[in-house]
Amino acid sequence: MNKKIWLSSPNMGGKEQVYVKEAFETNWIAPLGPHVNNFEKDICNYTGAKHCAALSSGTSAIHLALILLGVKSGDEVLCSTFTFSATVNPIIYQGATPIFIDSEDETWNMSPILLEEAIIDRIKLGKKPKAILLVHLYGIAAKMEEITEIASKYDIPLIEDAAEALGSTYKGKALGTFGVMGVFSFNGNKIITTSGGGALVSDDEDLIKEARFLATQARDNAPHYQHSQIGYNYRMSNICAGIGRGQMEVLNERVAQKRKIRTFYKDLFENIEGINILEEDKNISFSNAWLTCILIDKVKMGFDREDLRLELEKDNIEARPLWKPMHLQPIFEKYPAYTDETSERLFDIGLCLPSDSNIDKEDIRRIEKSIKNKLV
């Protein structure tokens, strides 16, 4: 069996172990410490966000963002349907109701038209949504000008789930820094990883201070352990933050590698009419190209996304269908959804291709060979 080629796997830069060793040598083996503080600074410097809290996961960052906006039982939160379940779960943790919004087909992200339609409808039904939870899928910026305009027109706070979009920008500004709060993930498959981890960013210092407070069990300022709020154990460990500091040093290199992989696929599918690659509008945005995604026209190609996925799997190469929309998931299908079938269609015909920054020339050759088996 040939060695496995992954969709996206951890790729260490080299300095991570130096930072981790330093944590051991200074005995900062705790969910706080100098690496945590410095990792937060690194994220602020890179993204231009003013404040950052390093947390145990992207999911916990989304959860805290919702809590900080006062989302509670019975509230409604507008949410991209075309995403990973981790975006939605924290809405349910709060006892709130997700209102799913479908995608537009240029960026695959939340449709501004359906968003506004949903807001008008929810208000008419008697409840103004508490927040907009917007996802930048696969590192591609959503239509930020339209979305931020709608958010301010109706005065609804915007949270950006930029878990897949660290390193991407819109009009030169980092994704994750447009909303009241932004979320990043450092899970193992993301563009950089801390093994597991996440971050919440904001320009509002009070929000980030409150996030740190809630993430460390909401301990009041007293010599004994006193609590007047429910807390969480959501802080990032100093060991993980050490890995993160090393990873931040190679983030731009990883983005360049991912974009190079996307260019390889672009060349491979050039002049093939039935296959389209997802790309950003280069006039207004820049993508980290976390995963290269394609749409396959079965009529033109004579095969579908599952045929191609299985062809790659035969040679131990991982590919994966796009995210299955949340409004089609057994656990979430009961919630309201404003849809026009865009994400459903993307899910049916789309595939994520191996986009691992670790791949070498031989891996590329194998991927090319497998794909060409189908193209002929």
Ligand SMILES: *Cc1c(COP(=O)(O)O)cnc(C)c1O
């Ligand atoms: C990975 C991911 C998350 C969750 O991040 P974790 O760090 O794994 O909790 C949330 N939203 C999206 C879109 C993701 O891809």
